[in-house]
Amino acid sequence: MGNGTTASGAAASAATPRASGSGHAERVFLVQTAFAELGGYAHGPGEIADFTGLDDSVVYRILQSGIYQRIFERVDRGLYRLRTSAAQLAFTALDHRLDGDITQTVLRRLREATDGGLAFLYMVAPFSGAQRQCVDMAVGDSDLAELGMTPRDVLSVTRSLRTGASGRTILAYLTPVLQQRVLAEPVPDQAGPGVYRDNDALLTSLTEVRDLGHALGFEECMAGWNSCAAPIMWDGAIMGSVLLLKPKTVMPQPPQSVIDATKEAAAELSRHGAARPASDGA
Incomplete structure (x- = not known):
């Protein structure tokens, strides 16, 4: 049946x-x-x-x-x-959870705390439970050309959950059914040299993300850039991730200060988006 x-x-x-x-x-x-x-x-x-x-x-x-x-x-x-x-x-439930002022404040604070890192907010795509989209950023005067990417690259690489620290962070908390759907997808052609191509290694990395509460990316989405990402959880469900990106020459290994700042930014957005119990007088 x-x-x-x-x-x-x-x-x-x-x-x-x-x-x-x-x-x-x-x-x-x-x-x-x-x-x-x-x-x-x-x-x-x-x-x-x-x-x-x-x-x-x-x-x-x-x-x-x-x-x-x-x-x-x-x-x-x-x-x-x-x-x-x-x-x-679902759209009704998510309405008014976050606004642009809150996300910009959090991302700019993260940028300052990481000495000019590029801060991005990725959320699960509303029309697919197995993709992501960038909804906000704090990058100063940086643009796609500085990142070595074109708009086409953004659509083909950064929407995949199997590429990049932010994608793997979201993927780590999705259901096994959705994880298997993502693992069945090909690696985007434009992905960086550090992307996980072996599915067993990718699954192992997801366990590490859940254990540590963050992911580190080494040239996964693009050559020459390393990253750190942490999950945004609302009411126990994964909704997105905060990504901190810096050149490999500046950040060959994300220091603990970057990890802590990224996790705090994600935790703050998690607190803003989580449901709050009604007061007794409501």
Whole structure:
């Protein structure tokens, strides 16, 4: 009844603790979460039931009700996926989390703390859970020409999560399904000489990122530039990363002061973006 990804779903299910699903609302949320964690184009009731531990009949009724409520849609015989209306919920949840004044203040402070380093803010791309985009920067009078990059390079290299410290930092906290999607992508032709080309080495680096709370990049996106990146987490989910970039000749190895400043910048943006409990009087 699935779409051929049952094995991956079973593996994810074994690695993820499951709630009992005793209440109807809890069961609905389990089904919604299954689509996000399974990844892929579409899934059948049986596959979702295996992943969530719910009965097939329960999953089927939730899916049918969700179609009526415009949460799910049937895309083929016995296959379902989330509707694009789910994306609207995400955009609403993210609204007003950060503004340009906050990000500029944090990035400029990072630039000053690292003696003129180039500071960038990367966020998970809104139309793909396996790419990134640069949404803000503090680079002084620097431009793409100084970095040795063209706009085309920016689109082809820096959007990939398998290239650069900022990309690997985001990748380290994504679900295994999304990680495997990224590992299946080719390395961008314009990537630097230090890019991870071996997938086993790349996966090992992701473990190090989670253990250390930051990533170091050595000429990964472009020759002659080294970097440090740290994750931005909102409510336990990876949303982006802060990147500090300096020439290799100036920073052959990122010192602890650069690592600390980059992690503090990411932590501050994490605090600004995280949800805050309502006051008792609300």
